[in-house]
Amino acid sequence: MRLLTDDIPRAIDDVQPLLGMRRFFTGAATKQTAEAAAAFLRGHHAALTGWPNRAERLGAFRGTFDQGRSGFGALLDPALGFSLVARYASSxxxxxxxxxxxxxxxxxxxxxxxxxxxxxxxxxxxxxxxxxxxxxxxxxxxxxxxxxxxxxxxxxxxxxxxxxxxxxxxxxxxxxxxxxxxxxxxxxxxxxxxxxxxxxxxxxxxxxxxxxxxxxxxxxxxxxxxxxxxxxxxxxxxxxxxxxxxxxxxxxxxxxxxxxxxxxxxxxxxxxxxxxxxxxxxxxxxxxxxxxxxxxxxxxxxxxxxxxDDFLSRPADYYAMLAELGFITEDENAAHGDLPEEIIKAVRDQTLSGEHMTASLRGYQSFAARFALVQRKVIIGDEMGLGKTVEAIAVLAHLRSRGESHFLVVCPAAVVTNWMREVAGKSKLRAHRVHGPDRERASRAWMRDGGVAVTTYETLAWWGPTFSRHRDLACIVVDEAHYIKNPQAKRTVRTTELIARADRAILLTGTPLENRVAEFRNLASYVRPDLTVDASDLSPRMFRRQIAPAYLRRNQEDVLTELPELIEIDEWLPMSSADASRYRAAVQSGNFMEMRQAALLEGRDSEKMKRLIEIVREAEENERKVIVFSHFRRVLDLVCQSLPGPVFGPLTGSIPAHHRQHMVDQFSAARHGAVLVAQIVAGGVGLNIQSASVIIICEPQLKPTTEAQAIARAHRMGQVQSVQVHRLLSEDNVDQRITELLAEKKALFDEFARVSEMAESTPEAVDLTEAQLVKEVLAAERKRLAEQASNRHVSH
Known part of the structure; x- marks a missing residue:
């Protein structure tokens, strides 16, 4: 208070002799006092004006100040000459x-x-x-x-x-x-x-x-x-x-x-x-x-x-940090896809809040999220393995930081678990599984508390009437958007109604535009009905130009300059009723090997086989080749029968070594979409198969080293594409039990291998023995299935 009522007014008076013509007639002592006063005012002016341009208009003190006033209210006396108070104050x-x-x-x-x-x-x-x-x-x-x-x-x-x-x-x-x-x-x-x-x-x-x-x-x-x-x-x-x-x-x-x-x-x-x-x-x-x-x-x-160990569990985070440091250069033009300049500029200007994210984003991933924010309703068609899921989650997290609360993900049942894990692992958002036996409870919790509701195309038929009463839908994410390519299908009608209602929409699909022009035309009409798409000229170049405001597509080779990279994806899948019936019978009979195969032995009716065929189809459209690994000859035969394209194999231990290499050579010379089907213990050693860049492992293996050796057949020096590993895992069955048990054993193996070469040459020394695993898993599964049966009996 003294600064404003005493010190500054006195300093203003002292500095007057330096102003105007008076400075030429002022004595040395007076000048010295005036200069000191000026320095004093400059110092306090700098402190006050440090607040960005908000206090720089303090006026000089002129007039008479009522010394009789007291209290802090005296600071507001107009006599102090605060022109900012009189002229600029909005209140x-x-x-x-x-x-x-x-x-x-x-x-x-x-x-x-x-x-x-x-x-x-x-x-x-x-x-x-x-x-x-x-x-x-x-x-x-x-x-x-x-x-x-x-x-x-x-x-x-x-x-x-x-x-x-x-x-x-x-x-x-x-x-x-x-x-x-x-x-x-x-x-x-x-x-x-x-x-x-x-x-x-x-x-x-x-x-x-x-x-x-x-x-x-x-x-x-x-x-x-x-x-x-x-x-x-x-x-x-x-x-x-x-x-x-x-x-x-x-x-x-x-x-x-x-x-x-x-x-x-x-x-x-x-x-x-x-x-x-x-x-x-x-x-x-x-x-x-x-x-x-x-x-x-x-x-x-x-x-x-x-x-x-930490790097192998989350390589994308490490690459994102390296990109942030400038050691991985990304082709900025490639990250833009085919977008027009005016949209690119708007996306660059768009901020992206990371307040509710726990994962790092690559530059191209951040661009995709900001593109979705700018354009509001879009299709993101990045090649599989580039992280479309985390791009969509980044959009939801940004909207949450802006006060939005309710988000919806619609996806096939096979990827519900993946979405639940990704939302929980990559963000601070709460995920609700509105699917399965707890869907009613999850639905009520989501409507009440907000978060990310993860549901399926089929569940929407049940949820639709209830959901229609909830008007606050900030963003809908439609995964595997080719599921709604047919405008007449009921699931398409249900989903597109939500797309129309939502403030924002993100359709995710890894299918290249050039191969699916008609379907993409339908998808474009869902998010941007105002776009004019000329059906008479369906050339890729023309269609890209027409759909550009709503469509972003990047390939791995365009944006991942550190290739080859290993991308590992655990595909947690539900079991069909036929799968579950076969599995229960295997558990009751104590047939451990039958339990491991049960989720694939129904052929095209099994959920694992459906997902396997889908991965192979997408790999063909992305000009890639596939290796399918399984421990079981029966599974390999079913895979060969179920796949429509060029299939080589099965490559098994009974085939002589030179015939195996000949089979690999034929596979390498084949066109995109070719599949090599191999027994993991045979195809996982001694062969170099760099021509393949997608690996499917049909069931978890009993030794941690087995999968690593198989993956190394394709992910090695000479590989020019990133390698994607898809592990097909069934929920609530032997796959989950094996995965949980082996996670503990893997830590022991890693520790042992770091201090002894024996572990590398003799992995059996620390791997979980089959007899031990069979005993533990059978006991756990029999107990779990018995409890399920008991609960069903009580509920009835």
């Missing part, structure tokens, strides 16, 4: 007492320290990535012959003298450096030119070298990088708090203004700021500081174990 000025801003300086300090700490870990991760990059460049140049110097200089260099001196590679040239002049036949000029060419090759290699994480070559540099990335990720407490951090930055100038003796803040309202908004900002910043303070008190991340 009456307010005084905030210390209870409002008490603790704000400390909160701002906490936020500043957290940001600095995160920057430290980010810098460490960046340094580690740089070392990996340079190590990879060095390894590449160690394999690059010195003849490359001639090619790089268009045959202008003679490198024979280098070979004569025993220098074979470009890296060896760089290692010799200036010492090249000591070699016979190389003068200073020649050495300078050779080194210049070598450095040019180094720079070109460096510029084009993305940071790769090769699971088959776990170098010390890469292991350190994974650890640094994990540390950075674990301490990133501010992810999703960009809005709060912006408020903190705006409040930062108050940090130096508020002291222990500050009892009130005078708030002069403007169009940009009111007292209520300032009060809210202070509250939000103090709350954010409380949330972040725990990360400081913990002393930073403490990570144990092998960082490769």
């Amino acid at each position: 009456r000025p307010e005084l905030l007492d210390s209870s409002i801003f008490q603790g704000l300086p400390e909160a701002l300090d906490v936020i500043a320290r957290v940001i600095a700490s995160e920057e430290q870990y980010r810098a460490a991760a960046s340094d580690a990535a740089e070392k990996v990059r340079r190590a990879d460049v060095r390894r590449m140049l160690q394999e690059m012959p010195v003849d490359a110097l001639r090619t790089a200089t268009r045959e202008r260099l003679r490198v024979g003298v280098l070979s004569q001196a025993g220098i074979r590679t470009v890296q060896e040239v760089l290692d010799w450096d200036a010492a090249l002049t000591e070699l016979p036949g190389i003068g200073g000029t020649s050495a300078w030119r050779i080194l210049g060419a070598a450095h040019t090759l180094w720079q070109t290699t460096y510029d084009e070298m993305p940071v790769r994480i090769d699971i088959s070559n776990r170098s010390p540099e890469t292991t350190t990088l994974l650890r640094r990335l994990a540390e950075w990720d674990s301490c990133r407490q501010t992810r999703g708090a960009s809005a709060d951090l912006k408020r903190a930055a705006e409040l930062a100038p108050l940090r130096t203004t508020i002291t222990g003796g500050t009892s009130h803040l005078l708030v002069i309202p403007t169009r940009e700021l009111t007292a209520g908004e300032l009060r809210e900002s202070i509250h939000i910043v103090k709350r954010r500081a409380e949330l972040l303070d725990s990360s400081l008190s913990s002393g930073g991340p403490t990570l144990g174990g092998d960082p490769w």
Whole structure:
């Protein structure tokens, strides 16, 4: 208060001799006093104007101030000359007492320290990535012959003298450096030119070298990088708090203004700021500081174990961090698909809140989410494996941060479990399974509390009348959108009614546009009936141009520059009634092997086989080849009978080795969509099958090493496509029990393998024995099925 009532008015009076013509007639002592007063005013003006342009119009004090007035109300006396009060205030000025801003300086300090700490870990991760990059460049140049110097200089260099001196590679040239002049036949000029060419090759290699994480070559540099990335990720407490951090930055100038003796803040309202908004900002910043303070008190991340384990469990998060650091460059134009420039600009300008996300997004994934937000109702047709699910979840999370509450996912029954797990694992949103025996309870909970309702096309027939009473639907996601390609189908009618009702809609499909023009025309009409699609010209180029405002499609090769990548997808599927009947009979008879096969032995009537055929069809449309692995010959025979396209096999242990390779060669020479059907213990060893990039494993294996060896047949050096692994797993049967038991054994195996080579050469030493597994699973399944039967009996 004294600052405004005494100090500043006195300083304004003191500075007057420096203004106008008076400065030429002022004495030295008066000038000195005036300059001191000017410095004083400049300092306080800077502090006040630190708040973005909100207090810069403080007027000079002129007139008579009533010294008889007392209290803080005196600050509002017009005689003080606050032109901001008189001319710019949108409402009456307010005084905030210390209870409002008490603790704000400390909160701002906490936020500043957290940001600095995160920057430290980010810098460490960046340094580690740089070392990996340079190590990879060095390894590449160690394999690059010195003849490359001639090619790089268009045959202008003679490198024979280098070979004569025993220098074979470009890296060896760089290692010799200036010492090249000591070699016979190389003068200073020649050495300078050779080194210049070598450095040019180094720079070109460096510029084009993305940071790769090769699971088959776990170098010390890469292991350190994974650890640094994990540390950075674990301490990133501010992810999703960009809005709060912006408020903190705006409040930062108050940090130096508020002291222990500050009892009130005078708030002069403007169009940009009111007292209520300032009060809210202070509250939000103090709350954010409380949330972040725990990360400081913990002393930073403490990570144990092998960082490769965490990487293998969530590789997409690590690649997203590398992309954020700039070590994986994405083709920005490829990320845009075929979108027009005006839409691209709008998408770039669209913000994306990460407040309710727990997963990192790649750049192209963020672009897809922002595209959906800008265009409101869209089709995302990214190739399978690019993360369409997480793109859609990012949209829902953003809308939740903007106050929306109710979201709906409609999908085939086979992927309900996947959606439930993805929503829970990638976001803070609550997922409700409105499908199956608990659908009524889940429906009521969703309508009451909000979240993401996951249901099926068939369940909509039951839910429709109830759902129609709920009007608040912020966004609907339609997965496997080709299920509604037929406008006359009942499930299409039910789904499109919801699309029309919802504020936003996202249709997901991995089917390329060129192969399904007519179906895509239908899908486009659901999300954008205003688009004019010329049916007389269905050429892909013309159709892409017409559908561009509503359709985004990217291929893996376009946006995943770190290929080959391993993408593992656990496909949790329900059992059909026929599957369940066969399974119960197998459990009752104690036939463990029959239990493992039960979900496939009904052929095309089994849920696993339906999903397998769907994956093969989509792989063909995406110009890929498939390997199907199973332990059982009977399953392999059924797969061969059920698939319509070119099928090779079954490749089994009874086939001689040279015949196996011939079969692989035929498969490699076949067209896209070809399928190699192989017994996992036979096809999983000794064969290189890089021509395949989609792997389907029909049932979980009894040894963790078996699947890894099979996957390595395709995911290895020479593979030019990302490798997708689809594990077909049935809910509530032996697959789930085996998976749960092996998860514990895998941890033991990993620990054993790190300290002994014996585990690699003799995995049986620690793998779960078949006899032990059979005993445990049979007991658990008999108990579970008995309890189910008892519950059904009681309910009746």
